[in-house]
Amino acid sequence: MTSILTINGGSSSIRFALYEVEDPLKLGLHGKVDRIGLSGTNLTFHEPTGDQPVNRKLDGSDHKSAVKFLLDWLEKQDDFKSVRAVGHRVVHGMHHTEPELVTPELLAELHRISPYDPDHLPGEIELIEAFRQRHSQLPQVACFDTAFHHTMPRVAKLLPIPRRFDAMGIQRYGFHGLSYAYLVEELARLGDASATNGRVILAHLGNGASLAAVRDGKSIDTSMGFTPTAGLVMSTRSGDLDPGVAPYLARTEQIDTSQFYEMVNHKSGLLGVSETSSDMRDLLAQEPHDVRAAEAVALFCYQAKKWIGSFAAALGGLDTLVFAGGIGENAPPVRQRICEDLGFLGIEVDDSRNAETAGVISTDASRVTVRVIRTDEELMIARSVLRSSAGVGAH
DSSP, X not given: OOEEEEEEEOXXXXXXXXXXXXXXXXXXXXXXXXXXXXXXXXXXXXXXXXSSOEEEEOSOOSHHHHHHHHHHHHHTSGGGGGEEEEEXXXXXXXXXXXXXXXXXXXXXXXXXXXXXXXXXXXXXXXXXXXXXXXXXXXXXXXXXXXXXXXXXXXXXXXXXSOHHHHHTTOSOOOOOHHHHHXXXXXXXXXXXXXXXXXXXXXXXXXXXXXXXXXXXXXXXXXXXXXXXXXXXXXXXXXXXXXXXXXXXXXXXXXXXXXXXXXXXXXXXXXXXXXXXXXXXXXXXXXXXXXHHHHHHHHHHHHHHHHHHHHHHHHHTSOSEEXXXXXXXXXXXXXXHHXXXXXXXXXXXXXXXXXXXXXXXXXXXXXXXXXXEOOOOHHXXXXXXXXXXXXXXXXX
């Protein structure tokens, strides 16, 4: 057996999956280490033959301890011997437009740009270096979340600040690219012609949330920008914010740069507005008796609706709308509220189909096809490794 190992490192979790190289790729052992940096850090994994997930608690909760624990554990698994290449999700790739074999030069560049995304890149670099140190013979492939959006036109990338900063690489990049690339491929597999010749809005709504405008299979705009903090309100991220808030809080609350960064990334969004939870499931349960929870849900749905409207304008119309991500896939009330009053765009949702989370939740008469597709970043990483020069040896 020959397999590819995928590593999807987040700010507080590491997802992993083994894919047996067949046609199509076959998912094997997979799981995640979550709650990194918090109490109750935990490994959850699924055996290929097991029905129920297995849980193991970790002693250390910091990222370095989690990485060491995961590698120690993986090395003891029989299936690990079959791994011929490792694919890593790298959130920020700046101008990299394709998956790339990890080299000392690429690692040096990732270290250089790590200040662009201090919540993700340092941990992702740590994972790559840990594998290089312990398994130097294994090819590693970096799969960049920003790569999908490199087709955005110049006008969608420009930030309206002094031009010299553009030369430094300060522009809109966009994220969730691995998810969006998977959704476009899945749309095509489902026979939706808009995947290759049409106007599509993809809504990846989860703890991190963004939307992308896709024309003829290529990204032309997206809601996240220079960092993953921009765009739609998220679980703990503010999304777009008046720049004047920062100096105002510096003057009145003596909040410095690091405190402001912490606030807009980890204490804002649904958590900041509700004051109780960053989890949409909690907020939907609380909204009947808690006005703060109700306002947080309403703000999320309202902003998502506005992004859909603006992207329909950028696309010159709309053929297909796709919901994905933890919220997009699992919260019918949120999908219904986002689509309310969008009949002028041709969006008409069937209540019963939406309640059942059918693959297509629009009515038969709807001019726009509204779909729910379960995204799969890990599978997209494995496909990217297989298609890259490093993955040829694995095949």
